[in-house]
Amino acid sequence: MKNEILTYIKETILSDSSLELTPEDDLLNSGLIDSIGIVKLVAFLEKEFNVSIPPEEMLIENFVDVNAIVEFLKLSFPA
Amino acid sequence: MLPISLTSSQQLIWLGQQLSPDSPLYNMVFTFKIKGNINEDLFKKAFQLLGEESDALRTTIHVEDALPFQQIAECFNYDLPIFDFSKNHDNWEEEVDLWLNSKKIEVFQLDKVTFDSALLRIPNGYIWYFNEHHITSDGWSFGVLYHRLMELYVYHLDHDRGDAINSLPTLKKYLLGQANTNDNDGLQLNKTYWKEKVSNLPDPINWTNQIVKNTGTKAERIQINLGLERTQKVKELVNRDGFRSLMKPVTLMNIFSTVTYTLIHLISESNEVALGLPFHNRRTREEKASAGLFMEMFPTSVDISPEETFYTLFQKTRDETFNLLKHAQAGLSTAEIVKSFQVVLNFIPVVFKDFDQIPTDVNWLLPNHIDAQHHMKIQIADFTASENYTLYCDFNNDIFPDEDTRKYIINLFISLLDQLIENPSLSLKECELLDEHASDKILKEFNNTDKEYEEEGTLINLFEKQAQISPDIPALKYENEVISYAELNERSNQLANYLEYRGVKNGDVVGLMLNRSFEMVIGIMAIQKVGAAYLPLEPTYPENRINYMVRHSQVKLIVTRKTHLSGFRDFIEDYVCLKDEREDISKQKNTYTSDTKLTNTAYVIYTSGSTGKPKGVMIGHQAIKNRILWMQDTFPIDKKDKVLQKTPFSFDVSVWEFIWPLITGAQLVIARPEGHKDNLYLQELIFTEGITITHFVPSMLSLFLRHANLDKCNSLKHVFSSGEALPKAMAQNFLNHLKTTKLHNLYGPTEAAVDVTHWTCDLSDGYDQVPIGKPVSNTQVYLLNKSLNPVPLGFVGDLYLGGVQLAKGYLNNEELTNERFIKNPFDKSGKTKIYRTGDLASFNKDGVLNYHGRSDFQVKLRGFRIELGEIENVLLKLPLVLKVKVILVENKPIDKKLVAFLVVAEFIDAAEIKLKLSKLLPEYMIPSSFVPVSEMPLTPNGKIDMKLLISQYEDNSNSRNEEKLFVAPRNEMEEFIAEIWVDVFGFENISVDDGFLELGGHSLIAIRIAARIREQLEIDIPINAVFETQTISLLANYLEVKIEKMLLEDDL
Incomplete structure (x- = not known):
């Protein structure tokens, strides 16, 4: 899950597959991903993991890094 | 140099510029005031290096075959000019402003250069002026260029700091990528989304209800700081649960959107509201580091429910912004999309750091023009990260011509923002359009007309009193006959006694069917003395109308002459024939003690509304007394005055003509029947009698001004005009010719004792139209919206009237009375009524009313x-x-x-x-x-x-x-144009009647048509001509007229 998300962020959102990105890297405060990127990412997560993320769940603590995203998905949508 | 197509957003800008070629609407002008010393040479060098790096600064726009394209020059040679304003310590600021104000409105020749810049020396610092055409820039782009310029400057000042290596990325990749946008499924999906979105957006906003014709690009900006405290509070709200989200700027944008939606909703009273938002459209890191135009605009919209609160609206707004971000895609914004909304909201998160750590102020200047299609642009920024937001609000001048209206809207915006911060769960219904001060002004100050008149009793009593004061002077004159006040009173008393004898009682309705004559005045007086109401019946009216009035009003009897009765006898049951019964009448006592009360009805006049049957308006004595005493108080007359009676007595203006002179000792001069239509007769009468007071309906006044020898009419002191809108030009014409006469414009429906507002015309008042003025004494005017709330100053509202002059209602028609005379929402006692006139009006800041026509003659399309x-x-x-x-x-x-x-x-x-x-x-x-x-x-x-x-x-x-025919070109010109159309549209068989838009025409096609015409005929036509003429045949006609005109001019 982590790797899929990391790859998507690098290749599709940032168009830079050579980028070094770890699950701990701050995605939001660093300005790495902006609003357009977030919307893309949400669409990707919804499609890839077959979940639906309402706007009120789109909070900093759930999306701050890839670890947080994975945690959020597991908690909100237990398999 | 490689020609590169314009991106779709560049095309939109280019088209907008083509539609207003002489307008600087797309100049983006920034000034950076660097408050300290800098190295001028290095600054110039840095700017040179900046231009070498930035493709945007080397871009120029060209046109071939009516198609635009851009070129990026290889070299950049711009010697940044330096202007010295530092010598003048006292008013350098004024000089700089003057300089900037002329610079900011210069129109770019895009094929030569797309930016302008200079460095200004000022005392203790510099101003860097930087102006770029929107076609190669956006707000973000300014941030990129500013910071890169600073890096280059700092690096060359001190190689240990700054950065010379990380050059600006090239734009070409983006520009070329945009030109061949890859066609994938997502794109189609998003295209469909926007197409549907646009087709479901509400009608254009009607702000002030004024009729707006064409909008140009002229605009005014109001710039205002929101203040540290308010900014702080907004930022706190962004972190509050329920509001906070991933991106602070997005949340901020959503808060300001919520406020803007509320503002539009409250003013327009529309529940569907649209708003355009910019989408920065820089996806990759490279694009984020690029200078150039990336930004595109898309609409958002919400449906506001009756229970809406700020918070629920915020949630809708958040979902809409999310939808926008989801579907916005580079190249999707089109001309149709951009013109589908009227308000643009832009939260600009760009920050310009201090220049090389020297304190720097940033200002953004409006080139006094914006896109004609947008009514208002609200922009919020904190360019210097001062924790104090600045609101830059740009208003289209044609939509908001009035400065007070613009200020009002800004104040409302801020007040709504405060209310949202204070209490997000506040229902929108609770939001007030007007603050207490404004509402006091409109409801109380403008309506402060209280006046107590000392005169006791009814107007009839006042006339009787006058008859005692001046029994022997002439009261009435008709042709060569005169009767005195005493005689008029005595004959009225005799008729009153006779009417009583014939069974007329207090409270009855008595018909009066006579031509203009002494008898008419005697009848009016006598009927009122008995306490009955007189009902005027014009002998010339058609039978069925008289029949209707007589039956509907249930008249007691009719005072008339036998000659008028033929034709009506079938349904007129009881009548007094003045001539036949003269002897009986003159036998009556010539004294009479009137018991008429102020609560009695004085007269009933039937008016025909725009729909339905005529309705009988009942005016009470209190109402008409107020009206007449106001007139005497405002324009006092006495026994030296002569008032002309020429208005038909079925028109309520006649009431003041009859009564006013007779309570003052003045003389009433009666024009002969039908004489009111004969201008030469009237002029003669005014001249020979020395008339001082008269009335004209504007259409009659116009004839009078045209035909009369006005020099002869200089006895006139006051001319009153009412019944129709008084055109400004007519008032001017009047005042230019009748220099010693005052002209008054009066307004009032029959339902409120003749007139309720008045205005004395003045050539120097500076108003575009003649106002209907201010309310008369003891009268209130309310301008309300559909929810019966007062509309703000300058806005057009439905005109409602209150006060003592209101009619008692419609005779024998309670239903209609209750419909038009409603409970006064501004009277807490709940006792008084207001009357809905069906007219539209606006207040100016001095409380002067302007008339805007009938609401039922206006339609919305x-x-x-x-x-x-x-x-x-x-x-x-x-x-x-x-x-x-x-x-x-x-x-x-x-x-x-x-x-x-x-x-x-x-x-x-x-x-x-x-x-x-x-x-x-x-x-x-x-x-x-x-x-x-x-x-x-x-x-x-x-x-x-x-x-x-x-x-x-x-x-x-x-x-x-069923049979729409193909019409082939019928002449050479049509043939010529048809050929062009077939070319540019790309299909055959265009009928000369086919509409340009129906064929799928748009701005770009119009531009190509205009260009072809220019090439082949050497005639310049505006692009709008193609839109306006719409068909081949009309365009041909247009061109022929134009050519003819040019030939004529050549001959001269």
């Missing part, structure tokens, strides 16, 4: 408020047009169109009328069909039968639709 009468007036001015009726024909709610029915002297081509109208009226006011009729069909009571007209039209158009 595609969001535009249209007055049908205005179209009719223009049509009537065309040669050969005799009669006109314009109707909004509505097949289905969505399929509305204007149809003009015309009676013409000889055949006129509809296309020709359209062409002529296109020079006189905005496009949306031009009827889509012109239907010739031999005569206007009339309803039984003499009005044009609109239903019949519409049914004729529908029959006609149904049969026509």
